[in-house]
Amino acid sequence: MYTSFAEVYDQLMDNVNYERWADFYAEMLHAGGIQGGKICECACGTGGLTLPLARRGFQMTGVDLSQEMLWIAAQKARKQGLGLPFIQQDMRRLHLHRQMDAVLATCDGVNYLLTDEDVRAFFQAAYAAIRPGGMLIFDVSTPWKLENVLGNEMICEDREDVTYMWQNRYHEKTGICDMTLCFFLREMDGRYRRIDEVQKQRAHTREGLTGLLTSCGFTQVQIYGNSRMEGPRDKEQRWHFTARRPD
Numbered sequence: 001m002y003t004s005f006a007e008v009y010d011q012l013m014d015n016v017n018y019e020r021w022a023d024f025y026a027e028m029l030h031a032g033g034i035q036g037g038k039i040c041e042c043a044c045g046t047g048g049l050t051l052p053l054a055r056r057g058f059q060m061t062g063v064d065l066s067q068e069m070l071w072i073a074a075q076k077a078r079k080q081g082l083g084l085p086f087i088q089q090d091m092r093r094l095h096l097h098r099q100m101d102a103v104l105a106t107c108d109g110v111n112y113l114l115t116d117e118d119v120r121a122f123f124q125a126a127y128a129a130i131r132p133g134g135m136l137i138f139d140v141s142t143p144w145k146l147e148n149v150l151g152n153e154m155i156c157e158d159r160e161d162v163t164y165m166w167q168n169r170y171h172e173k174t175g176i177c178d179m180t181l182c183f184f185l186r187e188m189d190g191r192y193r194r195i196d197e198v199q200k201q202r203a204h205t206r207e208g209l210t211g212l213l214t215s216c217g218f219t220q221v222q223i224y225g226n227s228r229m230e231g232p233r234d235k236e237q238r239w240h241f242t243a244r245r246p247d
Contacts, residue, residue, distance in 0.1 A: 006068035008162055008183055008195065010046055021106075022052035024227045025137065028242055029058070029102060031229065032135045037101030040129060042091040042122075043109025047073030047084075054082050062086040063094065092118055094125035103130055105138035111146075111201040114176065116212065119204070123216040133247045136218060137240070143203035145237040146170060146177045161186045175203035206232075209241060218243035 029039070036057045044050045044062035046069050054060040054077075062084060064070050070086040077084045089095065091109060103126040113119045126136050141150075151170025157163070164183045171178070183195040210221050224230060226238040 018048040040100045041104045092121040099131040102135040114202045130245045136243045146203040220244040
């Protein structure tokens, strides 16, 4: 996942307000009593949230499965004068040399875990990586979004340096959304290079995620709506979960 696609990821995500998103993650951390400290961000990608959280005083470690994504994140961090560690790991087998005050899984990271067993494995690994009293915080695209916003849709955009076609298919029985992406990236000589990417996301339910969190030992599970410290509304596109490892 995210190999050649890594080089165009930031271009395609330039409409995402990462600073506002980082503010909300900081708000959730502060609400949980974590004003600073050591934070591990899983599925960190190219560091879109890792870097602004570091600028807000958190000691960030970035973890991702894609070495290409991590290389870009490290380059961006160096340009901003941030000496952050970036580690290539599968979030289901997260293993750190010291416990963290919090583990984050941002930008749909948990949606890419397609089975309950995968989610449980991540929650168990995160639990072990968090100090007693620390927190797990993550966000997911909701079932309503995957079925009604992304599902069975074709999205196309023609930009100056990249053109892409993004076709989705939502499977109601499994809750899986298949995403097929085709990019044409303009090279320096004017020719276009094609990049193909296939992804899958699963629509997890609130009840299912809450049950898995509690079965792994987490307590004080809270669910918020999209970027606000309030309960989810109908047709919410994103849920934010917070959970605590007991003291």
